[in-house]
Amino acid sequence: MAEVIWGLATSHVPSIGAAMDNHKTEDAYWKPLFDGYAPARAWMAEHTPDVAIIVYNDHANAIDLAMMPTFAIGTADEYQVADEGWGPRNVPVVKGAPELSRHLLGSLVDDGFDMTVCQELEVDHGLTVPLSVYCPEPGDEWPCAVVPLLVNVIQYPQPTAARCLALGEALGKAIRSFPENIKVAVFGTGGMSHQLAGARAGLINEDFDRMFLKAIETDPESLAALSREDYVREAGSEGIEMIMWLIMRGALGSEISRVHDTYHVPASNTAAALALFENVAAKTTA
Amino acid sequence: MAEVIWGLATSHVPSIGAAMDNHKTEDAYWKPLFDGYAPARAWMAEHTPDVAIIVYNDHANAIDLAMMPTFAIGTADEYQVADEGWGPRNVPVVKGAPELSRHLLGSLVDDGFDMTVCQELEVDHGLTVPLSVYCPEPGDEWPCAVVPLLVNVIQYPQPTAARCLALGEALGKAIRSFPENIKVAVFGTGGMSHQLAGARAGLINEDFDRMFLKAIETDPESLAALSREDYVREAGSEGIEMIMWLIMRGALGSEISRVHDTYHVPASNTAAALALFENVAAKTTA
């Protein structure tokens, strides 16, 4: 049976990808952030998954305003990298895991999650930057297949935080029921606090971010109880992306241990964080 | 507050629309079906809603295979009539009820239904034929505004029948919480038994259909307990459309009375039925 071996929470700011693409990770501006990633990257390099399920949001690239899903899952053989306005990132095409995708879809729909099915999907920085955070030098191909799981965070009403945690729990159950013996990592992406537009642009709320970084391990229910307005007020209009971490957290289950985390301000207009959790339950049964 | 005044279940076979469009309703082939509609039409003409929520499925017209939602709701000001391959039906454009749509959306998402939001949508026979069943001679405009509610029934995995009934119950609650004093009708469309392709094409299972027609009033939970395979085996590959009647039924609530029903074979390749229910609870509070 498949198992979730680890979960990674990480910001997906485009400029983090651009810093890697343009070889600026040793620059004074970026070095502290990438130094913070190093221990997590070293650990993940020793614990490689067969498939990464990447929970993210599209940013006006693949999802059209005409039809916006709350939750969507990719079921394709591969996903092209989107041109977000400056040409596609020079990274490998993203290979899918269509059998796992279809299994997860069936299980989630049976459990009452009303998934939209994407048989064709271009993936933007929301997905590719987290892949680069995991694997900065992929060469010709990414080291794992990917299942994209999209969440609407850009148009109100977003799903509630509680619904995201519930989806994560159902996702974990769905993964564990997949009959092949594969190792799966789950990425929750977005955040930390940030707001791009309006008079509060540049908002950083470190207290909230640090509370969230702690509670995502120990008390995700308290984060699931926060309203959309709580997230927007405390973490900014785009900080609500953090609800996607709860999907990763739900999939991990109750027996986890923190491998590493880091928090840094700024990554362009935002706070950036990474938190890596090992699924201890998977380790002991392996 | 808004209230649901009635619910109409009706087949949405394109040839029923074509019979009306081509003035064939008095032909020997079609007359029995349209005669069966007459008492319901007369009653509905005396009980006119401000808005119709039409639960239906798209048939390869507005929803692309690239992205297929399980449940979607239209939020537009108006909906153009789709060209399904022989030019659009010569019927009025469908006016939306965007404020009600947005209210329903917010309420449904808060209740954990993962709706896809359609800001632009062409509507096909699945929606326009039921409107014509309600109002055969609309003139220049339909007599009510419309909220389209789309259900994936054409690609497995469809939502379960139980999930459809639950959506209907949440929809009823959402309608009743809309602050304007408007009258709402809910249409559940599709069915009865039919199968278009394969060796079983032309399948009609009158016993199952009559059971369903009765239980939709008295015991919808028993219908919600049927599996997708039950629907497909008993009612044919397209007979699974009947799960959409459960959404209408859930929205109506527990105190209903049957105004009229009719059952006819054939309407081209299918069995066709209509069942009209009055919401007695709304009547007594009005």
Add this chain to the structure above:
Amino acid sequence: MPAPTTPKVPGTYIFDVADNGRAYALNRMLGSFKDPRNREMFSADEAAYCDAYKLNPEQKEAILQRDWNRMLDLGGSIFYVFKLAVMDKKSMQDLGGIFTGMTTEEFVAALKAGGRHFG
């Protein structure tokens, strides 16, 4: 819990996400017939149109030969396949006859007599 699988019902196509994947080019081409300009373009040069939509040889052959059963076997969705039938001025009853090995008249008569019964 066992893996969720698409139900199998004898004599019945159940279009699922795997069919969507394998027949994606085929159904996309058929779906393009929503647009009257595409209908014209297809009629002008069917083979070239199939190639433009990257149909594989089996899919293309099924289209050019109007092998309706094979379109379904290859994962075509009946709602997409029907768009080609409409262009050929075929009705759903014509297809029903083809799918069941009857003439259209026999198929229509079977429906008028209450439909076909199974199991």
Add this chain to the structure above:
Amino acid sequence: MPAPTTPKVPGTYIFDVADNGRAYALNRMLGSFKDPRNREMFSADEAAYCDAYKLNPEQKEAILQRDWNRMLDLGGSIFYVFKLAVMDKKSMQDLGGIFTGMTTEEFVAALKAGGRHFG
């Protein structure tokens, strides 16, 4: 139960379905810049491109004048608006400065100093 409503947070745009409706033409035009051919076409004749996307006069004026705050006020989504900024070789920090009445340098410095704090 009261009607669900979009939260109001001072100093903050929350893009909702109503904004999607009123700014649909504006955001669709901005979204079209995903395609490099559209970026070229816009640059060749901005006003004609706005007209082709049926922008109303307010929306068109905001685009032509690069009135970034007004684009947001008119219901533009920041992720769509940013695509025009990218074409103008403006960064998100440049926009941050404009939104907050600072120079880009001041805005960048505020972020380097730990970001802006409220409430």
